[in-house]
Amino acid sequence: MSAAPEPALPVRLLGIPLTWPPGPADGCDVIERNLRLDPHWPVFAEHLPGNPMLPGSAIVHLMSELAQQLAGAARYDAVHTGVLRDVRFARALVPPARVRFTARRAQRPDERIECTAVLEEPTGDVVAARGVFITDEQ
Template sequence: MSSPYTETAAPCVLGAPLTLDPVPDGTGGCSAELELDPGWPIFAEHFPGRPMLPGSLTAHLMATVAAAVPGAEPGPRPASLRGVRFQAPLVPPARIRVTAAPDPAHGDTVRCLVLLLGPAGDTVAARGEVVRHG
């Protein structure tokens, strides 16, 4: 069975997309949603019989959305992650929302959340900060 995500020209790793299309949220931040497709080959690798989105890919998605926050243009050094906490596994099939908002107290910091969207409410799956280096 073929997944539409494995036949795309967009950058991906084992079928999971590495890019998102963040949209402004009206508060100075951005968000993007992604449907976790159980057909992505990455889920056969991580972990066989108990698939979940790897933490490294989750952190990458956070950094990707944070880069779309106004004023988050990359500096000469790459951004770094700080205080990333994984609070719930991201198991397919599922829909997630990645949000990023500037930290008003620290102009170089963007706060990120990864939410697992569900009919009974959203669950925080991961949180952390992306620190921009100028």
């Protein structure tokens, strides 16, 4: 008998419920999630009307969510808290953009988790934001 699949994880982004697949399996070093920014989300009517973009706080929140999932991979229900540091923003995320959020274990002794938000464009991918997640255990 095979195990039931893990449930999707509800993630709330400024009042908008998103559903991301469950976190990675044990031993996984990277997790990616794709998101298409819907221009009809209420946040875009409020955040810079006439020039909508995803707020930086939302980008940080989504990168932190992934990093916490990756940090808790040893136990699916584990919650690892920490902080996203050294956050840099290079491009605005404007609807209807496609964005790939990634959390990757750094190949260093300190086990930091490097996070990126990559804007997928027809001419090539562009890193829109990056940061380093440090868990409370470090």
